[in-house]
Amino acid sequence: MTIRVRLDRVLYERRMSLSELADRVGITVANLQILKSGRARALRISTLDALCRALDCQPGDLLGFDHSPTDDPDSPDAEDGLD
Amino acid sequence: MRALGPESVSSFLKIAVDVVYAAACIAVAVVGPLCLVMLVYLPFGPAVPRLSLGGHLWVSPLPTLALVAVLLVVEAYVGCLVVILNRIRRIMETLVRGDPFHPDNVARLRWVGAAMVGLEAAAYGVRALLDQVGPHSAALRASDGWFNPTAWFAVLVVFVLAEVFREGARLRRDSELTI
Numbered sequence A: 001m002t003i004r005v006r007l008d009r010v011l012y013e014r015r016m017s018l019s020e021l022a023d024r025v026g027i028t029v030a031n032l033q034i035l036k037s038g039r040a041r042a043l044r045i046s047t048l049d050a051l052c053r054a055l056d057c058q059p060g061d062l063l064g065f066d067h068s069p070t071d072d073p074d075s076p077d078a079e080d081g082l083d
Numbered sequence B: 001m002r003a004l005g006p007e008s009v010s011s012f013l014k015i016a017v018d019v020v021y022a023a024a025c026i027a028v029a030v031v032g033p034l035c036l037v038m039l040v041y042l043p044f045g046p047a048v049p050r051l052s053l054g055g056h057l058w059v060s061p062l063p064t065l066a067l068v069a070v071l072l073v074v075e076a077y078v079g080c081l082v083v084i085l086n087r088i089r090r091i092m093e094t095l096v097r098g099d100p101f102h103p104d105n106v107a108r109l110r111w112v113g114a115a116m117v118g119l120e121a122a123a124y125g126v127r128a129l130l131d132q133v134g135p136h137s138a139a140l141r142a143s144d145g146w147f148n149p150t151a152w153f154a155v156l157v158v159f160v161l162a163e164v165f166r167e168g169a170r171l172r173r174d175s176e177l178t179i
Helices: A007-014 A018-025 A029-036 A045-055 B009-041 B064-096 B104-133 B135-140 B149-176
Strands: A003-005 A063-065 B050-053 B056-059
Touching (some): B064 B104, B104 B149
């Protein structure tokens, strides 16, 4: 996936832990870990809204686009592994 | 009535499948030892088995060897049914849990389809065997036709369902990874 989630950086700047953010946003720490590690397939607008409110930031602060090519197995062209 | 979860249509279907599965297991448990008894009886008994019950004499329509072969085939057939029903039970368990597109259901459906192909192919072999047995088999022939399009259509439906569940499992995984 070439969309990067810069959650670590924003959490560091706000001096906030992942569990604290999870409590504020109402998402489990496990799901935030999935988001942070880039394994998420999709992000709801409502979730992005809640994150931006909790972190007092803009969506562009959290999300970035990586122009470099990737060998990510989760890319849409990869096989789904269920064959 | 809900489609999924407890006290749903799926849960009642699961009860029905469980009952049929139990009956098939009982049938395997009964026919198996009967096969063993007949195999032991084979070298010592008459060519055509006879059984006297309450003054009535029952004479087998088949010779002992053919009867043993039929019992073995019945045991194998019901055994395959147990395997199929067990996989269907596992699928129904995921349905009752409200998680029908579990990835394991794809393989289970494919196994059910493969077992149905095996059963249908074995049925052709049984019919050929009965044809060879001779006039004694006339009473046991179920039908004169060889090709059963309904059965093969059912096999096709099962394999198509497996592909539908494969796509469902992919969508389920996507949903799990949607934050």
